[in-house]
Structures are given as structure tokens and as C-alpha cells.
Amino acid sequence: MREVASRAGVSVKTVSRVFNDDPHVMPETRERVQRAIRELNYVPNVLATTFRAGRSSVIGVAVPDIVDPFFAAIARAIDRQARRHGISTLVASLGDNPADERPTIESLLSRKLSGLIFAPIHDDQSYLHRWIEHTPLVCIDRAPTNLDVDTFTADDEGGAYLATTHLIDRGHTRVAYLGDSLRQSTERARLVGWRRANAERGLDPSAELIVGGVSDVAAARDAAARLTSLALPPTALFSSNARTTMAILRALRDDPPALVGFGDFPLADLLHPAVTVIDQNPDRLGELAAERVLARTHQEHAPLAAPEAVAVQLITRESCTPFRQ
Structure with missing residues (x-):
């Protein structure tokens, strides 16, 4: 910046004002500085700017899997x-x-x-206490443990209840629950919704209908084999997340099951049958999280808001047709 200032015959502060598009710089001065910038091929030193400002102009986003359609949509919304x-x-x-x-x-x-902004995968986030005073933190999709920060989740229990009730009302009295990591807070809440839907319809599903660890095609095949070998196999499946749903559909593509999945995903409406899903509204979750973390960059010590659960929506398609004996 000193070299640019020297060539343009201005102060270093004026160079900074031109680079930051300050409208109060005279047009002829702006042109001299911009010409010097071009001639010297000047670019700003981002690291130096970070040291001067105390933080960079970057928001971090950490999610379990950036390829997962749900988390990819959240990341896009935050970036936007x-x-x-x-x-x-x-x-x-x-x-x-x-x-x-x-x-x-x-x-x-x-x-x-x-x-x-991050989605916890560990069962303890207390290690972040020392960072709270320096950096605004917001949790997305999953609530943290041993840490008080702003949190935005989907209505996991309500969505699972909607999905399971939808299947039961179509004649399926044995609805299996297939999930990924059953220890996660999202999974625990969805299990509560699944159980509540069964209980309200007078059903008492056994633990053998709950299968975790379904994160890929091989695990989905194993889960399907285990369920179909039961004395009373399920007539429909509730899948607790999009990754599990996609694994099930690949594993059982020759004989697609009656199914409702938690979380929409690309092409779900174009499959045969098209997949009925619970839409988690990841765009809204991402927007809320970004708005909150940006607000806290200006008001770091504002009181925490109560955790917010974004409403979900049942999108009815063809994959949960009435069961016929």
C-alpha cells in the first residue's frame, strides 16, 4: 500500500479508502490510485487485514457431510x-x-x-467455552451438549410423527424405523415422534422394528433382510434422514417399499414411485443461522434466544400407497 501511495502521490489512508470504495474520494484522486494499483498489480494482504481487524470476513460452516443434500442446502443458504x-x-x-x-x-x-455455524456430532461441546468470548457460535440441525449458544433445528419429533401417522392411516400397522446414528439428538427426537404416532393409533411396535446404522447400500440391504425375516415383518418404512432414504432406494430398487423419508433430496419427485418426504426447509435453517451469526458480529454479548425449531412439511407423493393384504 505504501508503494501504491508513493506512485499515486497520496497517503496510505487514501489508498485504503479507494480500495474500499469510499465515495468521498475525489474522482481524479481515485483514478490516480487505481492506475497505480494496476501498474503495481497490487492485491490486499488478507492476513494483515485479519490481524488489524481482529477477525477475518469469513464465516465457518462445519456439517457432518457436505454431500448430504440436507447439509448441502444449508451451506448454500448460509453462503447466499x-x-x-x-x-x-x-x-x-x-x-x-x-x-x-x-x-x-x-x-x-x-x-x-x-x-x-456447525452441526455437532460429538456428545460434548464444552471444549468451546473458551472460544465463545471471541467468536459468535451458532448450532444448526442439532442442539449442543454442555454449551449454551444460539441453536436452530427442524421439528424432528413433529416430522417423524407426521410421517408415521401418514403411513398408519394408509393401513400400515407395522412401520419400521430406519436411521443412521441413533445416539444423535435428531434421531432421538424422531424416535419419540415415531413412538408417539404408534401409541396414539393404539399400536405397540417392538424394538425389532428399529434399525440403526443404515448409512449405505450394504447396510440398507442388511436391514431389509433382517426386517423381512421377522415373524411379523413391517409393511412400510420410515427413514429418518435423506442419506438413509437414498441407501434404501438403491438397495431395494427392484422392489421399492412403502416409504416416507425425513428430508427431501434431488430427484425424489422423479423416482418411480416418487418418494413421500418430510421437508425440513434447510434453506430457512441456513438463513436463520447466518442472520444470527452476522447479528452477533455486531452485538456479541446479546442474550441468547430460545432454541428455535423450524416447522416441517409433509410432501405427499406415491411411495406410501395404501397397504393391501
Whole structure:
């Protein structure tokens, strides 16, 4: 910047004002500075800017799987909202191993982010207490444990209740629950909704109808084999997340089951049969999280809001037709 200022015959502060598009710089001065910038091929030193400001103009986003349609949609919504404020996003996958959460999160935070939005995968986030005073933190999709931060989730229990009730009302009295990691707070809430729907319809499903660990095609095939071998096999499936739903559909594509999935995904409406889903509204979740973390960059010590659960919607398609004996 000093070299640009020297060539243009202005102060370093004027160069900064031109680069930041300050409208109060005289047109002829602006042109001299811009010409010097072009001649010297000047670009700003982002690291120096970060040190001066105390934090970078970047929001971190950490989710279990950036390929998962739900989390990909959340990341897109956060990025869209951030760009409206001239802020970039840095996205990372936490993966499936809870032990990877802390090193990944702390690696992001060490970059002096403007804020961090993340979906917890570990059962304890107390390690983040020392970061709260320095960086706005917001949890998405899943509530943290041993940490008080702003949190936005979908109505997991209500969505599972809607899906299961929809299947039961179409004649399915044995609705299996297929999920991924049953220890996650989202899964626990969806199990509550599944159980509540059965109880309100006078049904008492056995534990053998609950299958976890269905995260890929091989696991989906194993789950289907286990369920069909039961003395009273299920007549329909409730899948607790989009990744599980897609694994089931690939594994059973020659004989698609009656199914409702939690979470919409690309082409779900074009499959045969088209898949009935619970829409979690990931765009809204991402927007809310981005708005909150951006607000906290200006008002860091504002009181925490109560955790907010975004309403979900049942999208009825063809995959849950009435059961016929």
C-alpha cells in the first residue's frame, strides 16, 4: 500500500479508502490510485487485514457431510446470506467419527473467523467455552451438549410423527424405523415422534422394528433382510434422514417399499414411485443461522434466544400407497 501511495502521490489512508470504495474520494484522486494499483498489480494482504481487524470476513460452516443434500442446502443458504454482506464462507465436513469434531472445529476457529455455524456430532461441546468470548457460535440441525449458544433445528419429533401417522392411516400397522446414528439428538427426537404416532393409533411396535446404522447400500440391504425375516415383518418404512432414504432406494430398487423419508433430496419427485418426504426447509435453517451469526458480529454479548425449531412439511407423493393384504 505504501508503494501504491508513493506512485499515486497520496497517503496510505487514501489508498485504503479507494480500495474500499469510499465515495468521498475525489474522482481524479481515485483514478490516480487505481492506475497505480494496476501498474503495481497490487492485491490486499488478507492476513494483515485479519490481524488489524481482529477477525477475518469469513464465516465457518462445519456439517457432518457436505454431500448430504440436507447439509448441502444449508451451506448454500448460509453462503447466499453471507455474500449479501460481503462475507465469504469456509465449509468443512466433520465426517462420522465424533473424535474428529474438536480438531476440525478448532482448526476453523484458529483462522479468526467472523463466526462459526456447525452441526455437532460429538456428545460434548464444552471444549468451546473458551472460544465463545471471541467468536459468535451458532448450532444448526442439532442442539449442543454442555454449551449454551444460539441453536436452530427442524421439528424432528413433529416430522417423524407426521410421517408415521401418514403411513398408519394408509393401513400400515407395522412401520419400521430406519436411521443412521441413533445416539444423535435428531434421531432421538424422531424416535419419540415415531413412538408417539404408534401409541396414539393404539399400536405397540417392538424394538425389532428399529434399525440403526443404515448409512449405505450394504447396510440398507442388511436391514431389509433382517426386517423381512421377522415373524411379523413391517409393511412400510420410515427413514429418518435423506442419506438413509437414498441407501434404501438403491438397495431395494427392484422392489421399492412403502416409504416416507425425513428430508427431501434431488430427484425424489422423479423416482418411480416418487418418494413421500418430510421437508425440513434447510434453506430457512441456513438463513436463520447466518442472520444470527452476522447479528452477533455486531452485538456479541446479546442474550441468547430460545432454541428455535423450524416447522416441517409433509410432501405427499406415491411411495406410501395404501397397504393391501
